[in-house]
Amino acid sequence: MAEAEVERAATSRFVGFSDGIFAIAATLLVLDLSPPSHLDTSGGLWSALFDKAEISEYAAFAVSFLVIAITWINHRSFFRQVARVDRRLTLLNVLLLLDLSFLPFPTRILAEYLPDGGTNAHTAAFFYSVPMAIMGVIFTAMWWHVSAADSGLLIKALSRDEARNSRLVFCGGCLFYLISLGLAFVSAEAVLALQAVLALYYAFDPLGT
Amino acid sequence: MAEAEVERAATSRFVGFSDGIFAIAATLLVLDLSPPSHLDTSGGLWSALFDKAEISEYAAFAVSFLVIAITWINHRSFFRQVARVDRRLTLLNVLLLLDLSFLPFPTRILAEYLPDGGTNAHTAAFFYSVPMAIMGVIFTAMWWHVSAADSGLLIKALSRDEARNSRLVFCGGCLFYLISLGLAFVSAEAVLALQAVLALYYAFDPLGT
Amino acid sequence: MAEAEVERAATSRFVGFSDGIFAIAATLLVLDLSPPSHLDTSGGLWSALFDKAEISEYAAFAVSFLVIAITWINHRSFFRQVARVDRRLTLLNVLLLLDLSFLPFPTRILAEYLPDGGTNAHTAAFFYSVPMAIMGVIFTAMWWHVSAADSGLLIKALSRDEARNSRLVFCGGCLFYLISLGLAFVSAEAVLALQAVLALYYAFDPLGT
Amino acid sequence: MAEAEVERAATSRFVGFSDGIFAIAATLLVLDLSPPSHLDTSGGLWSALFDKAEISEYAAFAVSFLVIAITWINHRSFFRQVARVDRRLTLLNVLLLLDLSFLPFPTRILAEYLPDGGTNAHTAAFFYSVPMAIMGVIFTAMWWHVSAADSGLLIKALSRDEARNSRLVFCGGCLFYLISLGLAFVSAEAVLALQAVLALYYAFDPLGT
Numbered sequence: 001m002a003e004a005e006v007e008r009a010a011t012s013r014f015v016g017f018s019d020g021i022f023a024i025a026a027t028l029l030v031l032d033l034s035p036p037s038h039l040d041t042s043g044g045l046w047s048a049l050f051d052k053a054e055i056s057e058y059a060a061f062a063v064s065f066l067v068i069a070i071t072w073i074n075h076r077s078f079f080r081q082v083a084r085v086d087r088r089l090t091l092l093n094v095l096l097l098l099d100l101s102f103l104p105f106p107t108r109i110l111a112e113y114l115p116d117g118g119t120n121a122h123t124a125a126f127f128y129s130v131p132m133a134i135m136g137v138i139f140t141a142m143w144w145h146v147s148a149a150d151s152g153l154l155i156k157a158l159s160r161d162e163a164r165n166s167r168l169v170f171c172g173g174c175l176f177y178l179i180s181l182g183l184a185f186v187s188a189e190a191v192l193a194l195q196a197v198l199a200l201y202y203a204f205d206p207l208g209t
Numbered sequence: 210m211a212e213a214e215v216e217r218a219a220t221s222r223f224v225g226f227s228d229g230i231f232a233i234a235a236t237l238l239v240l241d242l243s244p245p246s247h248l249d250t251s252g253g254l255w256s257a258l259f260d261k262a263e264i265s266e267y268a269a270f271a272v273s274f275l276v277i278a279i280t281w282i283n284h285r286s287f288f289r290q291v292a293r294v295d296r297r298l299t300l301l302n303v304l305l306l307l308d309l310s311f312l313p314f315p316t317r318i319l320a321e322y323l324p325d326g327g328t329n330a331h332t333a334a335f336f337y338s339v340p341m342a343i344m345g346v347i348f349t350a351m352w353w354h355v356s357a358a359d360s361g362l363l364i365k366a367l368s369r370d371e372a373r374n375s376r377l378v379f380c381g382g383c384l385f386y387l388i389s390l391g392l393a394f395v396s397a398e399a400v401l402a403l404q405a406v407l408a409l410y411y412a413f414d415p416l417g418t
Numbered sequence: 419m420a421e422a423e424v425e426r427a428a429t430s431r432f433v434g435f436s437d438g439i440f441a442i443a444a445t446l447l448v449l450d451l452s453p454p455s456h457l458d459t460s461g462g463l464w465s466a467l468f469d470k471a472e473i474s475e476y477a478a479f480a481v482s483f484l485v486i487a488i489t490w491i492n493h494r495s496f497f498r499q500v501a502r503v504d505r506r507l508t509l510l511n512v513l514l515l516l517d518l519s520f521l522p523f524p525t526r527i528l529a530e531y532l533p534d535g536g537t538n539a540h541t542a543a544f545f546y547s548v549p550m551a552i553m554g555v556i557f558t559a560m561w562w563h564v565s566a567a568d569s570g571l572l573i574k575a576l577s578r579d580e581a582r583n584s585r586l587v588f589c590g591g592c593l594f595y596l597i598s599l600g601l602a603f604v605s606a607e608a609v610l611a612l613q614a615v616l617a618l619y620y621a622f623d624p625l626g627t
Numbered sequence: 628m629a630e631a632e633v634e635r636a637a638t639s640r641f642v643g644f645s646d647g648i649f650a651i652a653a654t655l656l657v658l659d660l661s662p663p664s665h666l667d668t669s670g671g672l673w674s675a676l677f678d679k680a681e682i683s684e685y686a687a688f689a690v691s692f693l694v695i696a697i698t699w700i701n702h703r704s705f706f707r708q709v710a711r712v713d714r715r716l717t718l719l720n721v722l723l724l725l726d727l728s729f730l731p732f733p734t735r736i737l738a739e740y741l742p743d744g745g746t747n748a749h750t751a752a753f754f755y756s757v758p759m760a761i762m763g764v765i766f767t768a769m770w771w772h773v774s775a776a777d778s779g780l781l782i783k784a785l786s787r788d789e790a791r792n793s794r795l796v797f798c799g800g801c802l803f804y805l806i807s808l809g810l811a812f813v814s815a816e817a818v819l820a821l822q823a824v825l826a827l828y829y830a831f832d833p834l835g836t
Contacts, residue, residue: 437643441651444724445648446655483725
């Protein structure tokens with residue numbers, strides 16, 4: 001095997017592992033949906049399946065799933081431009097995966113406290129926004145690292161202007177996460193909606209890859 | 210790496226992620242099987258393992274597993290014909306995976322309310338049929354998209370007739386899901402049987418791929 | 419892409435999906451280990467971690483993990499000889515995966531009822547042996563199918579004698595599963611030991627591949 | 628397919644399966660985080676999310692995730708040097724995966740008993756250190772096996788000196804695991820910190836690969 005081929009196989013195994021974490025974290029979310037207990041269904045199963053508590057769970061499930069799936073799409077776009085994975089990129093990626101694999105927990109918290117309203121709902125929304133914001137920061141740091149003039153990690157090196165512009169796009173994205181953190185103190189529902197919008201925004205691929 | 214090779218690697222990572230979700234959703238189903246509690250086993254473990262409630266769980270487990278596995282087989286046949294994945298196909302696929310990863314929840318609901326009979330069992334069967342129907346609709350939309358005359362997404366472009374005929378096959382499949390939705394109001398057991406039959410029908414590959 | 423390459427990519431995605439189910443089923447086993455409750459630890463955590471109930475759980479966990487991992491090794495040896503996957507092989511493989519993904523449930527049952535001894539322990543051991551036996555039968559059917567003179571599925575076609583001999587090896591293996599079913603009525607512990615021995619026996623690769 | 632290509636495909640499927648176990652074990656850790664119950668949140672959700680019990684859970688989650696992810700990185704470095712996987716290496720790897728997939732259990736135990744302090748916390752820390760130490764021993768045994776002069780398993784055979792030196796590095800690593808076992812009797816928190824440090828130490832790649 002040529003050196004380049006070994007490198008490519010290693011990068012491919014690396015993204016394969018990341019894909020696994022993304023796929024599992026997304027699929028585990030369903031485990032946090034709790035069926036209505038027999039006691040709650042005096043009004044019929046249908047209304048129990050669509051009461052406020054269950055709808056919170058569905059909404060949190062769907063938004064977190066979309067966030068993970070679309071983060072994965074962008075992770076894919078990202079690594080499609082990467083020729084070689086160095087140790088720092090590996091460590092940043094491990095932190096990204098740690099953050100990502102934690103996501104089902106704040107999702108559960110948000111689903112549970114959203115229907116309560118008041119301070120606890122705001123706290124849950126803030127707690128939910130934190131790992132999202134960290135994800136944005138790590139992604140930005142990863143891009144900062146690979147887009148450095150002398151990184152040699154990209155398949156096609158960027159010009160100074162391209163590097164600066166693409167970095168601005170990433171930093172711009174981080175602003176929205178900051179807004180989400182602040183919004184948590186206003187409305188938990190709005191945080192959930194913003195995260196869904198953010199996921200869809202990223203689905204339209206700011207990097208144009 | 211040539212452009213085509215990059216494309217192929219990207220498509221392959223794309224289906225790899227989907228495969229992961231399919232495999233995990235199928236395997237998580239087992240977590241919803243609840244062992245008979247010690248209190249219930251006064252008549253012996255054997256009868257407790259095969260009472261009405263447990264058999265409902267096994268049946269729902271097996272049918273959902275077959276549905277997921279055979280949907281995967283057809284997903285594989287589908288993407289075997291696809292040369293390139295564009296953004297719309299990606300988004301449709303994300304929705305398919307969202308729907309699919311939700312499946313363990315209605316499976317649990319059906320397993321729990323099937324033995325009750327009556328309205329709740331019908332509701333549970335309807336609730337179970339909905340994501341199945343959505344799956345059929347998304348698959349049809351995916352095929353509609355890639356089989357368009359100018360999509361350029363298929364490895365081997367279809368003639369007008371082939372495109373029309375294959376689309377009819379997909380729409381025909383959707384009819385059965387509609388029947389399943391209606392059947393839910395008649396018999397929950399029949400819904401489970403129909404879904405098993407549908408899965409086996411699709412196992413014999415209507416697309417002939 | 420040449421036809422053969424498409425075929426190989428399809429087979430590779432096929433085994434990838436199977437690998438996923440194997441890996442997930444094996445890793446989910448840990449979820450059935452229940453920590454000793456605070457109430458049980460009056461004698462200290464150490465003795466609570468190694469009381470009869472916990473040791474049953476560890477033993478059932480380890481044996482089931484070994485069975486799944488070593489079945490996977492043989493699945494790998496099997497598909498290493500397979501050039502092409504046809505529909506019947508696909509369906510047999512789906513049934514194998516269905517059976518395999520069910521395994522965490524009888525594992526939990528066995529772990530829970532093993533310390534009870536008596537009839538319930540025997541029942542649990544029998545219930546545990548059934549999916550193991552089915553796995554042996556499906557594997558044999560898969561080999562029967564691919565080793566047929568005219569299957570064209572193997573990379574290197576077998577002579578009549580090789581086919582017959584290898585089939586006998588598979589049938590011989592099934593005998594041991596029958597023994598396990600009978601042994602369940604004698605001793606649940608012996609069943610667990612036999613399954614561990616069987617797994618290790620298969621680890622030494624009866625097919626010589 | 629040439630012989631070497633078959634070999635490479637087999638090795639690649641082998642590491643793919645291992646990657647799956649690593650990824651799943653890491654992602655399942657989140658299931659052991661228990662949300663504060665509604666009853667505990669009289670002081671507000673925020674303080675309930677950051678009380679001593681929850682922080683223990685986060686710390687154990689993060690350390691175990693890092694250990695698994697970084698063990699995976701080294702597993703990747705390891706197999707990057709391996710040309711061929713023989714049966715003994717396969718079996719050692721199965722044992723490594725068995726040990727690894729068990730890890731979420733002692734993690735849960737440690738998270739649960741760490742806030743108690745006293746003997747139970749020490750016991751939990753010891754119980755947590757054991758599978759870590761076993762992992763180090765198995766890794767050392769794997770390296771011992773492939774680095775043998777006549778193994779023929781490495782892509783690039785080692786000189787006598789290289790083999791001896793690299794083995795010493797592995798044995799040196801095992802020493803730290805021994806220290807962790809002893810440290811458990813002094814302080815459970817220190818064990819957690821040491822494991823985090825060890826993971827980060829290995830992240831800087833003692834093999835220099």
